[in-house]
Amino acid sequence: xxxxxxxxRVAATLAAISLVAASCGGDDADLTLYSGRSIELIQPIIDExxxxxxxxxEVKYGNSADxxxxxxxxGEAGEIAADVxxxxxxxxxxxxxxxxxxxxxxxxxxxxxxxNVRDDSGRWIGFSGRQRVLVYNTDAVDPADLPxxxxxxxxxxxxxxxxxxxxxxxxxDFVTAMRATEGDATTLEWLKALDANDPVLYxxxxxxxxxxxxxxVDTGLVNHYYNYRALVENxxxxxxxxxxxxDDPGAVLIxxxxxxxxxxxxxxxxxxLIDFLxxxxxQQYFATETFEYPLAIGESPANNVPPIDFSSDVSNAxxxxxxxxxxxxxxxxxxxxESGLES
Amino acid sequence: MVDFALxxxxxxxxxxxxxxxxxxxxxxxxxATPSRLLGLLIGAGFAGPAGFxxxxxxxxxxxxxxVAKEVPGPLWRTVQLSVLVSMSAAIIGTxxxxxxxxxxxxxxxxxxxALVLPLVLPSFVGAAAFIAGLAPMGIIHDALSAVGITPPRxxxxxxxxxxxxxxxxxxxxxxxxxxxxxxxxxxxxxSARLLGLSSTATFFKVTLPQLRPAVxxxxxxxxxxxxxxxxxxxxxxxxTLTRVIFATRQSNRALSFASATVVLILALAVVALExxxxxSGQPDDRSxxxxxxxxxxxxxxxxxxxxxLVLLAGLIIPITSLATWAQRGIAEGRVSLNDLxxxxxxxxxxxxxxxxxxxxxxxxxALATTRRPHRSSDIAAVSVIVGFAIPGLVIALALAVLTLxxxxxxxxxxxxxxxxxxxxxxxxxxxxxxTESAARAVPHALRESSRLLEPSPIRRFFHIDFPLMRPGxxxxxxxxxxxxxxxxxxxxxxxxxxxxxxxxxxWSSYEEGFYAASGLASLVLVAVSAALTWFLVLRxxxxxxx
Numbered sequence: 001x002x003x004x005x006x007x008x009r010v011a012a013t014l015a016a017i018s019l020v021a022a023s024c025g026g027d028d029a030d031l032t033l034y035s036g037r038s039i040e041l042i043q044p045i046i047d048e049x050x051x052x053x054x055x056x057x058e059v060k061y062g063n064s065a066d067x068x069x070x071x072x073x074x075g076e077a078g079e080i081a082a083d084v085x086x087x088x089x090x091x092x093x094x095x096x097x098x099x100x101x102x103x104x105x106x107x108x109x110x111x112x113x114x115x116n117v118r119d120d121s122g123r124w125i126g127f128s129g130r131q132r133v134l135v136y137n138t139d140a141v142d143p144a145d146l147p148x149x150x151x152x153x154x155x156x157x158x159x160x161x162x163x164x165x166x167x168x169x170x171x172x173d174f175v176t177a178m179r180a181t182e183g184d185a186t187t188l189e190w191l192k193a194l195d196a197n198d199p200v201l202y203x204x205x206x207x208x209x210x211x212x213x214x215x216x217v218d219t220g221l222v223n224h225y226y227n228y229r230a231l232v233e234n235x236x237x238x239x240x241x242x243x244x245x246x247d248d249p250g251a252v253l254i255x256x257x258x259x260x261x262x263x264x265x266x267x268x269x270x271x272x273l274i275d276f277l278x279x280x281x282x283q284q285y286f287a288t289e290t291f292e293y294p295l296a297i298g299e300s301p302a303n304n305v306p307p308i309d310f311s312s313d314v315s316n317a318x319x320x321x322x323x324x325x326x327x328x329x330x331x332x333x334x335x336x337x338e339s340g341l342e343s
Numbered sequence: 344m345v346d347f348a349l350x351x352x353x354x355x356x357x358x359x360x361x362x363x364x365x366x367x368x369x370x371x372x373x374x375a376t377p378s379r380l381l382g383l384l385i386g387a388g389f390a391g392p393a394g395f396x397x398x399x400x401x402x403x404x405x406x407x408x409x410v411a412k413e414v415p416g417p418l419w420r421t422v423q424l425s426v427l428v429s430m431s432a433a434i435i436g437t438x439x440x441x442x443x444x445x446x447x448x449x450x451x452x453x454x455x456x457a458l459v460l461p462l463v464l465p466s467f468v469g470a471a472a473f474i475a476g477l478a479p480m481g482i483i484h485d486a487l488s489a490v491g492i493t494p495p496r497x498x499x500x501x502x503x504x505x506x507x508x509x510x511x512x513x514x515x516x517x518x519x520x521x522x523x524x525x526x527x528x529x530x531x532x533x534s535a536r537l538l539g540l541s542s543t544a545t546f547f548k549v550t551l552p553q554l555r556p557a558v559x560x561x562x563x564x565x566x567x568x569x570x571x572x573x574x575x576x577x578x579x580x581x582x583t584l585t586r587v588i589f590a591t592r593q594s595n596r597a598l599s600f601a602s603a604t605v606v607l608i609l610a611l612a613v614v615a616l617e618x619x620x621x622x623s624g625q626p627d628d629r630s631x632x633x634x635x636x637x638x639x640x641x642x643x644x645x646x647x648x649x650x651x652l653v654l655l656a657g658l659i660i661p662i663t664s665l666a667t668w669a670q671r672g673i674a675e676g677r678v679s680l681n682d683l684x685x686x687x688x689x690x691x692x693x694x695x696x697x698x699x700x701x702x703x704x705x706x707x708x709a710l711a712t713t714r715r716p717h718r719s720s721d722i723a724a725v726s727v728i729v730g731f732a733i734p735g736l737v738i739a740l741a742l743a744v745l746t747l748x749x750x751x752x753x754x755x756x757x758x759x760x761x762x763x764x765x766x767x768x769x770x771x772x773x774x775x776x777x778t779e780s781a782a783r784a785v786p787h788a789l790r791e792s793s794r795l796l797e798p799s800p801i802r803r804f805f806h807i808d809f810p811l812m813r814p815g816x817x818x819x820x821x822x823x824x825x826x827x828x829x830x831x832x833x834x835x836x837x838x839x840x841x842x843x844x845x846x847x848x849x850w851s852s853y854e855e856g857f858y859a860a861s862g863l864a865s866l867v868l869v870a871v872s873a874a875l876t877w878f879l880v881l882r883x884x885x886x887x888x889x
Contacts, residue, residue: 038851069593233672
């Protein structure tokens with residue numbers, strides 16, 4: 001009834017169409033960036049960099065963890081396509097460092113930030129920070145009742161009233177930070193107490209902030225800037241951030257990092273881009289447009305964001321060595337699973 | 344009555360099929376005929392990602408005790424959800440298909456088209472829209488309050504996932520069953536009615552058995568969809584195996600791949616079960632279908648209410664929620680349609696190419712399974728189907744690893760061509776089921792007689808088979824197109840740099856809480872999908888006629 005030859009012809013025609021479609025993609029640019037941070041939150045500053053430097057940058061957007069897996073496969077095959085990786089999650093940066101996929105950053109770049117927001121071995125650097133906070137519904141909660149430590153959120157008065165995203169990268173990074181300062185035993189005890197307190201589980205930070213805004217749950221453990229974002233979308237939303245005490249693990253700062261990949265073709269322009277992100281216009285973009293903490297020495301956050309003091313070696317955000325956030329993600333995940341929080 | 348007499352004079356369907364099967368095996372015992380080798384080659388292409396999963400699982404080793412501890416809970420939840428969703432989708436899809444094709448339901452032309460549309464929404468968007476609809480000032484919340492019901496404060500877990508996935512997947516059953524009902528002549532049913540069976544009894548005793556392959560085929564697609572679904576179950580907080588695959592993909596790759604292998608084994612078992620149980624939809628030996636419609640009478644109102652309810656859940660509630668998001672942003676000038684023109688065009692282009700290619704690639708397999716069944720064609724078909732059960736992220740990684748490590752294929756890495764290959768592998772199964780029923784729609788007697796008149800098989804194919812198969816092929820291609828339009832994880836990883844689709848736009852806005860942009864892009868996706876479905880699929884298939 002059929003002859004392969006005919007299908008070969010059909011297939012050849014379609015392959016030709018596909019190749020035409022393929023040629024629409026990727027021209028060779030001076031610099032290739034894999035960004036775990038979404039287009040809305042980074043592209044404007046990349047455009048500015050292109051104008052300022054005269055270099056062309058092509059960007060592949062995706063989830064930080066997925067892009068890290070892809071970079072790892074490229075590295076394994078010796079075919080690194082990206083020059084720079086921007087990661088929303090320290091966990092993905094840690095994964096790539098462990099797999100030997102990150103190259104060294106120039107000393108001049110590393111000197112732009114305080115020691116505590118970059119990798120000890122100089123392979124990644126933080127360019128913006130998000131603080132862990134408690135978002136709460138202002139109709140349902142009196143701010144005077146909010147505790148100064150995340151450890152108090154497991155009390156009976158908060159039963160069934162705390163939104164958590166245990167599968168989300170930033171919650172896992174926060175737990176990793178808690179392990180670093182409080183130890184595994186205390187962390188596990190807290191996770192178990194949280195699980196026993198009937199928390200409401202969500203997929204991610206935005207989902208928690210939205211749920212708090214509509215009164216589905218009274219409070220939630222999130223990164224600070226989602227509420228600022230939500231208030232831009234809907235100024236009438238009755239939600240606000242509560243910051244735990246400065247030495248509390250509940251107030252840790254999670255950083256967005258940049259790295260040059262081992263074997264990158266364009267390491268020079270790559271460093272230029274990272275320097276630009278850490279320069280004044282880059283840092284003020286993150287401060288005012290994404291409501292994040294700028295990390296370069298001498299830069300301050302937007303007016304409505306409470307400042308953090310980075311002047312001391314031990315940061316104001318809980319005295320946590322940031323490189324601890326990167327490693328040991330699997331141990332964190334196992335601990336969360338053991339507490340019963342995931343199912 | 345004459346029809347009926349003709350029917351009984353023919354060999355029974357099962358007898359006919361097994362006779363042909365025996366004849367085929369007896370005639371060509373070898374695996375090495377060109378068509379069988381081609382089928383196996385196609386099957387091997389589709390099986391590639393599955394092979395990658397197994398190879399990685401073995402290479403990464405992994406701790407069996409860890410797997411035994413982490414997998415059973417999510418596995419049980421996956422089975423529960425997949426069984427529930429595929430059963431409810433099968434019932435709803437079949438009932439709706441019967442209503443719009445075999446009854447005097449009012450406005451059935453409208454329903455025939457509208458009831459396909461819930462398929463166009465990515466399920467994570469649907470889930471998000473449901474969640475938003477339940478919020479104070481959301482459409483569901485306000486509607487429930489208006490009739491004095493206290494809206495649930497939380498929308499999550501098995502019940503929520505079951506509802507949302509059923510609302511967006513029943514068209515996988517509805518479309519093939521409606522196509523089958525249109526192709527089936529109603530003379531058997533009329534005879535049954537004349538012999539005194541009630542219309543309900545006729546449906547269950549006469550119509551339903553003939554629909555079995557279509558219902559099973561569609562139900563299988565829903566099952567596999569649910570198996571590999573990630574976005575909605577994650578938002579709705581139902582911890583399935585896909586969530587384990589995603590949660591551990593970086594921190595514990597051995598567990599992640601072991602979980603993917605478990606999904607694969609489950610899918611293989613279900614595909615094998617379905618293929619053994621579906622029965623053979625024998626070719627229709629009379630080509631003109633004369634359809635008599637049942638009168639609904641007093642059941643007109645409940646039938647209309649049922650259709651409305653399904654459409655409300657699958658289309659109206661989500662679209663209203665999305666419109667609310669979008670409208671806020673448009674009013675403040677924060678979002679505009681201009682940014683969506685390029686993604687809309689690129690989305691439509693790759694989807695149409697993927698759809699045509701998928702139908703062309705599975706055609707030899709479909710012709711073989713329906714006309715020359717052989718173990719080789721079964722293997723090829725199962726490989727094609729299993730591609731749907733592997734999460735898109737895993738297919739993307741598999742193709743990335745293959746192209747990066749094969750010198751001659753290196754040029755394909757991060758091109759649209761590779762992306763389209765990924766779509767074809769992931770969604771080929773949707774084209775296969777429809778192409779198989781299309782092949783069965785060509786009467787055996789017609790093919791026999793055409794052989795006497797036209798010696799060239801190629802011309803016979805284009806003049807006899809193709810016109811008769813076209814509605815089924817278009818329906819199959821349409822399913823692939825709609826699935827491609829809303830695919831996310833493989834698109835993100837494999838697309839050429841700078842390439843974006845509407846779904847990637849929706850995702851990146853949604854992740855960061857830019858709801859207005861996300862809502863607008865979703866509405867554009869619905870509009871583009873609906874337009875393509877209308878012009879390329881429905882107008883060309885017979886689903887809208889009558």
